[in-house]
Amino acid sequence: MFWNVSFPSIPLLQPVDAILDVAIIGGGITGLSTAYYLKDSNLKIALFDKGKIGQGVTSKTTAKITYLQGNIYQKLGSRAKEYFLSQKMAISELLRIIEKEQISCDLEQVNSILFTLEDDNVSKITRERELVESFSCHTFDVVDSKIKAGFGINDSYVFHPLKYLSGLSKVLLSKVLFYENTLVQNIKRCEDYYILETSLGDFKARNVAVACHYPFFLYPNFFPLKTYIQREYVNVSKVGSNKHYSAINIDSNLHSIRFYNDYLIYGSNRHKLTSKIDYGKNYEKSKSDFKKYFHRVPEFTWMNQDIVSHDLLPFIGEIFPHLFMGTAYRGWGITNGTLAGKILSDLILHRENEFSSFFSPCRMSVSLFSNSFLGVFHYMKVYAEALWKKNNPYYIRINGVIYAIYEDKEYKIHKIRLLCPHMKCNLVFNSFDETWDCPCHGSRFDLDGKLMEGPAKENLKTSI
């Protein structure tokens, strides 16, 4: 993996009988930030991760820290100013934590650029710039023969995401109980606490913060209906120098650029999981785009996925008494994960937070639900096309159930039942990673059906 760093070693702990004050599920930027803000509260806090901390989506991010996030302010309309203020606050919090805790995470102040390659989008760039300036931000012109229009801001940053998380976990080690390799399978309300059913046994907690990226429960939030998943492909290669800027365009074909030392990190080919489901081909396209634009063969290639709410705002807050969540950051979770840590800790500690109602996960609106039906329709269409292809893998239907049979490069046969245990979506083969991916909610399984990424909580069935 490109972002690679050693985390402090975490001793193996036994379950505790006592009721925890706070259980945090997930050791990415959201979970660790929440723990960080609670660390001096004298509460008994435990953080659970199904694997090692820091190895989820945050380990595959491009780690830009900026409030210039596509043309989001136009899209948010009357909600733009409040969202802008939240991002500014999150950036200053990140800087404050890094300085206070002396975390060496290669933080660098860089220009952040928004641009378009399409004539039709020039007016959107102009409008976004007007909006950013109306928030009293200084902007500057970006002129380059390769782009149609662009502007920049200079109060943006980039860093090494795992050095940051590793630094946070060092600060937390003496204050938080870490349970690594502990999958939380279920949460149940019982009297005035929750029971967490985990692979290590049951735990009790008065407050639970769900920071596991994709919440693994359907109720009480109907989360899958209000969100979709977007996937993006990242290619990295040495280019000999650091150009000290980050950039992103607003066109449907994504180009995201930042530098780390003398490496160029390029994100591209972003799509909804339910569309473009020939995942192997998407990888190939992203690699060939990299060669086309930068004339280099990528040294590192990976894909990563993030959650988007249909109204474009994250879900951060209380969903049920003493049950909290932070997710759906739309590809901007370095700021929003930090913000979630602040909001969730304030709610747990009964402190005022100016943004808590703005991001409330209980908000309801027509736009939150209506788009989900379009997604399902599109998925069914492309999925039917994929199933008709008769090659490796082969699909067979037995007693109405579809099985997939795949022959790997060593001629070994793998068989799985094609149904995702989470919400019964049919899985799609990812020929690049040789995995089975759920196009609806993002769960991933290896060739033999072993769970790699949730929200699913169990392996695939393989027997006929």
Ligand SMILES: Cc1cc2nc3c(=O)[nH]c(=O)nc-3n(C[C@H](O)[C@H](O)[C@H](O)COP(=O)(O)OP(=O)(O)OC[C@H]3O[C@@H](n4cnc5c(N)ncnc54)[C@H](O)[C@@H]3O)c2cc1C
């Ligand atoms: C390609 C790409 C580029 C991006 N670039 C940027 C960027 O430049 N700037 C930016 O601000 N954002 C960016 N983002 C978004 C950002 O990286 C994510 O939003 C953020 O990292 C999500 O953090 P998280 O803590 O919510 O999730 P994660 O980092 O995934 O952490 C969740 C943790 O929960 C654990 N877990 C899951 N289920 C369970 C369970 N049942 N029990 C126990 N543990 C569990 C997982 O193992 C994982 O460690 C990017 C996203 C993508 C996809």
